[in-house]
Amino acid sequence: MKNKPTFVIGDIQGCYSEFRRLLKIIDPMKKNKIFCVGDLVNRGPYSERVVDYVLNNKIKSVLGNHDLHMMAMILGVHKKNDNKHTLQKILGKNKSIKIFEYFLKFPFAKLIVSNESKSLITHAGVLPSWSLNNVLSANEELTEALKSDPEKFLSNMYSDRRKDISKSTNKRNRARFLVNVFTRMRFITKDNKLDLQTKVKTSSREKYKPWFVYEHRCLDDVDNIVFGHWAALNGVTNHNFIKGVDLGCVWGGSLAAINLNDKSIITVESEL
Numbered sequence: 206m207k208n209k210p211t212f213v214i215g216d217i218q219g220c221y222s223e224f225r226r227l228l229k230i231i232d233p234m235k236k237n238k239i240f241c242v243g244d245l246v247n248r249g250p251y252s253e254r255v256v257d258y259v260l261n262n263k264i265k266s267v268l269g270n271h272d273l274h275m276m277a278m279i280l281g282v283h284k285k286n287d288n289k290h291t292l293q294k295i296l297g298k299n300k301s302i303k304i305f306e307y308f309l310k311f312p313f314a315k316l317i318v319s320n321e322s323k324s325l326i327t328h329a330g331v332l333p334s335w336s337l338n339n340v341l342s343a344n345e346e347l348t349e350a351l352k353s354d355p356e357k358f359l360s361n362m363y364s365d366r367r368k369d370i371s372k373s374t375n376k377r378n379r380a381r382f383l384v385n386v387f388t389r390m391r392f393i394t395k396d397n398k399l400d401l402q403t404k405v406k407t408s409s410r411e412k413y414k415p416w417f418v419y420e421h422r423c424l425d426d427v428d429n430i431v432f433g434h435w436a437a438l439n440g441v442t443n444h445n446f447i448k449g450v451d452l453g454c455v456w457g458g459s460l461a462a463i464n465l466n467d468k469s470i471i472t473v474e475s476e477l
């Protein structure tokens with residue numbers, strides 16, 4: 206007998222009614238497993254409703270750049286000038302600390318085994334040179350640092366550190382680079398240097414290619430990698446085992462979920 210499927214949902218970004226419509230399709234009896242690819246909040250209209258639902262139903266996610274930004278704003282340690290944020294209703298609430306504590310438990314990378322197939326979930330992606338063990342130890346390094354001193358971690362993370370880390374890189378710059386890989390990466394060079402500016406489908410800089418076009422060591426150990434973050438791709442990676450699930454709901458596209466058992470994609474159209 207087949208196990209109950211796990212569905213991984215793309216970037217919700219405060220699109221509450223699309224989120225609930227999608228859940229009704231993929232999990233009408235509330236029996237399937239649901240996991241999110243991060244960026245649950247911001248830019249969209251109903252971040253606080255998404256967060257309420259996520260907390261009440263104990264839905265889990267990996268961390269995205271907007272989730273981290275919300276956490277930094279709750280603590281008041283954010284440095285990024287964000288005059289387009291739509292987090293007012295979350296920030297003004299007494300329960301914002303409860304929200305913060307819930308998000309603090311989210312990892313940067315998560316291995317999910319569904320129906321004997323292994324999927325690795327991250328918000329933006331992983332470095333091609335990383336084995337699964339490298340991914341999991343980078344995740345552990347970050348989550349431990351975040352939990353042990355959230356204020357320090359979240360105020361340090363605002364940085365465009367693009368250059369790969371080495372043994373001599375200090376802890377602070379290591380964390381900055383690793384956060385950028387897991388939550389912001391789109392284009393990289395073969396030497397793992399990040400282009401953190403380009404958000405469209407192709408980079409004008411020749412040496413930079415989408416992170417998923419390189420050969421990925423961790424695909425020796427997992428069957429699939431699932432990521433969000435990059436709405437301009439509209440889910441198209443042309444890769445059999447690396448799947449993008451951000452279909453740009455908050456930009457008028459759609460909200461997607463991937464069934465990890467059979468890799469089918471279910472979408473609902475944006476109401477924006």
Ligand SMILES: [Mn+2]
Nearest residue numbers: 244269270434
């Ligand atoms: Mn993102």
